[in-house]
Amino acid sequence: MNNLGLFFAILGAAFAAGFAGIGSARGVGIAGEAGAGLLTEKPELFGKVLILQILPGTQGLYGFIVALLLLNRIGLIGGTPAMLTWSQGLTFFAAAMPMAIAGYFSAVYQGRVAASAVSMIAKDSSQTAKGMTLSALVETYAVLALLVSILAVFNIAV
Amino acid sequence: MRDTNYAYCVARVRAAESKMLSEDDFSRLKGFKNTFEAIRFLKEKGWTSSDKDNIREVISFEKENLWKLLNESVPDKNELGVLCTLNDFFNIKAAVKCLLTDTPFENYIMMPTTLDVALLKDNLLKRDFYAAFKDKGETAEKAYNTAVKSESGQSTEIIIDRAAIDYMARYGENIDDKVTSKVCSFISDTSNIKIALRCVLTGKDESFINEAIGLCRSLSREKLVASAIKGKDELYAYLDTTAYKDGAKLFEKSFSDFEKWCDERLIEIASESRYTSFSFSPVCCYYYKKLTEIKNVNMILSIISAFSESVERQGEADV
Numbered sequence: 001m002n003n004l005g006l007f008f009a010i011l012g013a014a015f016a017a018g019f020a021g022i023g024s025a026r027g028v029g030i031a032g033e034a035g036a037g038l039l040t041e042k043p044e045l046f047g048k049v050l051i052l053q054i055l056p057g058t059q060g061l062y063g064f065i066v067a068l069l070l071l072n073r074i075g076l077i078g079g080t081p082a083m084l085t086w087s088q089g090l091t092f093f094a095a096a097m098p099m100a101i102a103g104y105f106s107a108v109y110q111g112r113v114a115a116s117a118v119s120m121i122a123k124d125s126s127q128t129a130k131g132m133t134l135s136a137l138v139e140t141y142a143v144l145a146l147l148v149s150i151l152a153v154f155n156i157a158v
Numbered sequence: 159m160r161d162t163n164y165a166y167c168v169a170r171v172r173a174a175e176s177k178m179l180s181e182d183d184f185s186r187l188k189g190f191k192n193t194f195e196a197i198r199f200l201k202e203k204g205w206t207s208s209d210k211d212n213i214r215e216v217i218s219f220e221k222e223n224l225w226k227l228l229n230e231s232v233p234d235k236n237e238l239g240v241l242c243t244l245n246d247f248f249n250i251k252a253a254v255k256c257l258l259t260d261t262p263f264e265n266y267i268m269m270p271t272t273l274d275v276a277l278l279k280d281n282l283l284k285r286d287f288y289a290a291f292k293d294k295g296e297t298a299e300k301a302y303n304t305a306v307k308s309e310s311g312q313s314t315e316i317i318i319d320r321a322a323i324d325y326m327a328r329y330g331e332n333i334d335d336k337v338t339s340k341v342c343s344f345i346s347d348t349s350n351i352k353i354a355l356r357c358v359l360t361g362k363d364e365s366f367i368n369e370a371i372g373l374c375r376s377l378s379r380e381k382l383v384a385s386a387i388k389g390k391d392e393l394y395a396y397l398d399t400t401a402y403k404d405g406a407k408l409f410e411k412s413f414s415d416f417e418k419w420c421d422e423r424l425i426e427i428a429s430e431s432r433y434t435s436f437s438f439s440p441v442c443c444y445y446y447k448k449l450t451e452i453k454n455v456n457m458i459l460s461i462i463s464a465f466s467e468s469v470e471r472q473g474e475a476d477v
Binding site: 030031033034035036037038040041042111112115116118119120122123124 | 162163165166167168169170171172173174175176177230231435436440
């Protein structure tokens with residue numbers, strides 16, 4: 001029970017990396033399936049498909065960054081974990097939540113938009129830039145969540 | 159099943175759709191003087207990678223390719239069943255006729271079909287209709303028994319056609335996919351309209367009409383039957399109040415105009431899936447579009463073939 005604060009903080013880091021990572025895996029998977037469908041018929045579009053498939057992968061990276069910063073703030077990476085009260089731990093947990101939740105959902109939805117964009121370039125490959133823009137717009141909310149999580153993690157008193 | 163499971167299949171189908179013949183291609187195709195040049199043009203357009211050189215082979219190869227693509231792409235193969243429902247019922251008709259006349263059935267199989275063609279012959283010889291036609295076995299057995307007892311081809315055809323219409327209507331009612339549901343409804347409704355109009359034109363009686371017209375989705379079956387019994391004018395008057403009024407007017411002119419209207423309207427309905435990326439409907443849409451393309455190419459090639467033959471004959475006669 002003494003380490004409950006630390007437990008909550010680590011749980012927050014795990015959620016940020018875990019949920020954003022799962023979301024990205026699903027998003028990249030959905031876009032990848034659509035990409036494979038297109039490449040079966042038009043293998044020459046590999047480069048364009050690859051960019052669209054990568055886009056939902058960024059949320060996993062953001063989650064990883066938040067987790068690293070959080071673990072660094074609580075001293076776990078340096079090898080001397082801070083003694084956190086349970087309320088401090090919960091605060092760190094809460095700080096990681098925007099990235100975990102927004103990361104998961106934005107990655108899945110970005111994957112869907114990317115898959116639709118793949119279907120769009122299947123019919124007309126000159127529309128790739130528009131497809132990328134549509135997919136990238138979903139990213140905005142993952143970036144906002146990343147900023148909120150980073151600001152929160154840096155401003156929690158330890 | 160998750161809708162995202164369709165991502166692969168829809169992207170592949172969209173890519174295949176972009177390779178379909180354009181209006182310009184059709185205009186060029188119509189301009190060829192002989193089938194050799196026309197088939198070579200189709201090959202350039204990616205129609206067939208094989209060395210098929212006669213019309214029938216080119217057409218059947220393209221149909222095979224279409225079915226192969228759908229089979230490879232669709233996550234749940236059972237869903238493809240709806241696309242070959244009409245072929246399955248046609249095969250029942252052919253099987254019953256072949257059994258009665260001791261004709262080999264293999265030459266009359268309409269592809270694609272959900273039936274296991276390899277086992278079909280054995281099962282038919284054993285008169286095991288349920289093994290041969292699975293969920294359509296009851297219809298096949300009833301049609302066969304009727305044909306044996308009554309020796310009436312028309313009664314047999316009514317049973318099978320009615321079962322096909324009911325099957326499509328029920329399938330459309332139960333499927334979640336809105337566009338596919340509309341497509342099924344359209345097919346069952348237009349089939350009913352065709353039957354009703356033919357019954358009126360050939361002066362069929364009330365019991366025949368009642369037996370022949372199947373389940374309707376966007377039409378009222380009762381009204382359709384009642385108006386068909388009353389006669390041509392009443393039937394046209396009723397159809398004029400439905401979504402099929404444009405088609406019915408064309409039927410008055412010629413049956414082929416009505417068929418053309420049905421094809422175009424079917425594609426229009428199926429094309430409602432053009433904004434969908436995660437469902438079965440884009441597959442359904444592509445299937446009907448490609449089938450219409452194949453049908454049109456077949457027609458053009460046949461005309462070119464007939465024309466070039468007549469020119470050759472004329473040349474020989476002149477010589």
